[in-house]
Amino acid sequence: MSKIKISVIPGDGIGQEVVPETLKVLDTLAEIHGGVSFQYETHPWSCEYYLEHGIMMPTDGMARLHQTDAIYLGAVGNPKLVPDHVSLWGLLIKIRRECEQVINIRPAQYIEGVTSPLAEPNNFDFIVVRENSEGEYSEVGGRIHSGEDAIAIQNAVFTRKATERTIRYAFELAQKRKGRVTSATKSNGIVHSMPFWDEVFQEVANTYPEIETESNHIDALAAFFVSKPQHFDVVVASNLFGDILTDLGAAIMGSIGIAPAANINLNGKYPSMFEPVHGSAPDIIGKGIANPIGQLWTAKMMLDHLGFEELGSMLFRAIKETIGEGIKTRDLGGSANMKEVIDHIIGKLRLYSK
Numbered sequence: 001m002s003k004i005k006i007s008v009i010p011g012d013g014i015g016q017e018v019v020p021e022t023l024k025v026l027d028t029l030a031e032i033h034g035g036v037s038f039q040y041e042t043h044p045w046s047c048e049y050y051l052e053h054g055i056m057m058p059t060d061g062m063a064r065l066h067q068t069d070a071i072y073l074g075a076v077g078n079p080k081l082v083p084d085h086v087s088l089w090g091l092l093i094k095i096r097r098e099c100e101q102v103i104n105i106r107p108a109q110y111i112e113g114v115t116s117p118l119a120e121p122n123n124f125d126f127i128v129v130r131e132n133s134e135g136e137y138s139e140v141g142g143r144i145h146s147g148e149d150a151i152a153i154q155n156a157v158f159t160r161k162a163t164e165r166t167i168r169y170a171f172e173l174a175q176k177r178k179g180r181v182t183s184a185t186k187s188n189g190i191v192h193s194m195p196f197w198d199e200v201f202q203e204v205a206n207t208y209p210e211i212e213t214e215s216n217h218i219d220a221l222a223a224f225f226v227s228k229p230q231h232f233d234v235v236v237a238s239n240l241f242g243d244i245l246t247d248l249g250a251a252i253m254g255s256i257g258i259a260p261a262a263n264i265n266l267n268g269k270y271p272s273m274f275e276p277v278h279g280s281a282p283d284i285i286g287k288g289i290a291n292p293i294g295q296l297w298t299a300k301m302m303l304d305h306l307g308f309e310e311l312g313s314m315l316f317r318a319i320k321e322t323i324g325e326g327i328k329t330r331d332l333g334g335s336a337n338m339k340e341v342i343d344h345i346i347g348k349l350r351l352y353s354k
């Protein structure tokens with residue numbers, strides 16, 4: 001029996017509702033497999049934890065995460081209790097940085113049964129590779145003076161190392177997919193970092209002659225996600241551009257409630273982290289209507305990452321069939337609540353294994 005240790009951080013808002021329910025699905029999968037057990041170490045780190053302790057996670061928290069095989073996170077942020085920059089930098093972004101999860105991958109695809117707001121979604125299927133360690137998400141800068149004279153300076157950081165490894169990851173991924181990489185740039189407006197990004201992109205592209213490449217300014221690219229999403233295969237973007245593009249990718253799928261993300265550690269020193277693209281959704285907390293699919297799809301990515309691709313595929317099949325049968329939460333135009341979706345998926349998994 002192989003034992004997989006998973007750090008579980010439900011976090012805030014709907015993360016606290018969705019994460020425990022989705023663990024039941026993971027347990028069902030483990031049961032079906034028969035040769036694996038998932039052992040959860042669940043942490044209460046959240047904005048409520050912060051109010052009690054003055055920090056988002058304890059000082060030995062990172063060391064505890066490091067001892068596990070993967071991190072499974074819901075969402076972080078409750079701006080009514082703690083300013084977002086404090087909560088996210090104290091937990092989510094801290095883990096991404098300190099576990100060296102340098103790449104964030106976020107697939108988006110047309111799903112049968114999910115009504116895309118696009119008139120012609122054309123079966124789009126792309127994946128955004130987002131730089132996850134620097135860029136516009138930077139602590140370099142500061143604020144001086146106040147009132148009329150107030151100044152805020154925020155410096156974006158682009159290193160060759162991180163830029164190159166992100167772009168290279170995108171090319172490697174494209175080799176296993178449809179063979180096209182699109183780079184998100186803005187070198188017409190951002191005159192230092194983006195021309196640098198473009199140069200590195202070109203250098204890497206030269207070493208993958210079989211891959212089709214293109215560079216789009218982020219504004220035009222955002223529009224193309226709407227007008228011709230089927231065109232894209234792998235899209236590579238800086239931290240902020242990737243963040244924005246993936247909410248858009250989620251929206252054209254039909255709801256941010258279904259979009260998954262994986263924060264990948266490439267050097268094997270620390271665990272990777274799996275979370276949905278969405279945040280804590282303060283507007284729907286406590287109603288039981290949060291869509292669990294984003295969390296479950298990220299669980300599929302975690303299973304694939306841990307080498308349980310069969311279980312990942314089985315879960316994805318159950319997700320798609322459940323949606324196809326109209327068992328959907330309200331954000332997808334259905335009337336099911338979160339638990340009904342979970343129960344239906346578990347029922348399907350049990351059927352497959354018979």
Ligand SMILES: NC(=O)C1=CN([C@@H]2O[C@H](COP(=O)(O)OP(=O)(O)OC[C@H]3O[C@@H](n4cnc5c(N)ncnc54)[C@H](O)[C@@H]3O)[C@@H](O)[C@H]2O)C=CC1
Pocket residue numbers: 014074075076077078079084088092256257258275276277278279280281282283284289290291292294331
């Ligand atoms: N990775 C993370 O943990 C992230 C955290 N946040 C944090 O979450 C908090 C709320 O941020 P927002 O900008 O409102 O983004 P959000 O993603 O939490 O919500 C945006 C909209 O999508 C809806 N939504 C999100 N997930 C859903 C689901 N599973 N099912 C149904 N509807 C869903 C919400 O109800 C809301 O109307 C903030 O504190 C923010 O900083 C935001 C994005 C990512």
Ligand SMILES: CC(=O)C(=O)O
Pocket residue numbers: 088243277
């Ligand atoms: C913070 C946030 O919105 C994200 O990383 O997706």
Ligand SMILES: [K+]
Pocket residue numbers: 073074075076275276277278279
């Ligand atoms: K999240």
Ligand SMILES: [Mn+2]
Pocket residue numbers: 243244247277
């Ligand atoms: Mn985001």
